[in-house]
Amino acid sequence: ALSITLYENIFVKIMGLGVLLAKRKSDNRFYAVKVLQKKTILKKKEQSHIMAERNVLLKNLKHPFLVGLHYSFQTTEKLYFVLDYVNGGELFFHLQRERAFLEPRARFYSAEVASAIGYLHSQNIIYRDLKPENILFDSQGHVVLTDFGLCKEGMEPEETTCTFCGTPEYLAPEVLRKQPYDRTVDWWCLGAVLYEMLYGLPPFYSRDVSQMYDNILNQPLQLPGGKTIATCDILQGLLHKDQHSRLGSKADFLEIKNHVFFSPINWDDLYHKRIPPPFNPNVAGPADLRHFDPEFTQEDVPSSVSRTPDLHLGSSGSSSAFLGFSYAQSDDDILS
Secondary structure (H helix, E strand, C coil), X not given: CCCHHHECCCCEEEECCCEEEEEECCCCCEEXXXXXXXXXXXXXXXXXXXXXXXXXXXXXXCCCCECCEEEEEEECCEEEEEEECCCCCXXXXXXXXXXXXXXXXXXXXXXXXXXXXXXXXXXXXXXXXXXXXXXXECCCCCEEECCCCCCECCCCCCCCECCCCCCHHHCCHHHHCCCCECCHHHHHHHHHHHHHHHXXXXXXXXXXXXXXXXXXXXXXXXXXXXXXXXXXXXXXXXXXXCCCCCXXXXXXXXXXXXXXXXXXXXXXXXXXXXXXXXXXXXXXXCCCCCCCCHHHHCCCCCHHHHCCCCECCCCCHHHHHHCCCCEECCHHHCCC
């Protein structure tokens, strides 16, 4: 089992849901450590979500726009994911600060996100929770997609699922209707995020959630002026209420790549990060937290997190619900 004692006691909360910053003693490298309470997971019956998140993370090692998993381990009370640490901030944070982006910037981010989603689909994984809070930027300004807790594995191209999940502002109509849905829910969400980048709010937004749901189901898409024909066309294609007519419903990511909106993008250059990002976070180093919301970074970290835990190596009790959770990228860091 891996131990949290490998990391220096400099924990800082950097995001919600127990995501902390830590520095490894052996090489001073920074990592994001996601800490989860077992009893909370068991109470909510979310063991399968956690194991799916771990499994999806293991498949992400080779994609440039997906967060990577270095280690996962458990104690008697907690589960730990040790992840890539990126400190360019959340898309949500930057959108709040700037209200909206110009088309070239929104195109760049949505192209990198689409590349990540396309990769997940190629692995028969539906993401299901695309939103600005789950899109991070690295220190150069490239997209890093994170939080795979709602992913659905084993989804063949024509396969459907029925689980009601996601975030209200970004739910596709078929999910709201509790109908069987497929991987095109991710393209709806991409459309919603692209719309929000361009206009400052999700496409069918209302403070009244029931009204917002009605808007998603029944109201036509509003496209205020000032945008190019290509931009309006891709938004209408991605935000088509009929999943069978939605952009991406026939050839998945290939349809997205080939849309005229993305004609300025060289997808091979994009994948290899040869296109300079439109915004540089200008971070001074890994300890620079300027792009994280002070609401999180100023919050106290529970002492139980940084205290040396009692590692639980047995298979009884709560650990039996998380068999196979532990993982190490390298044998160098496994404690005997």
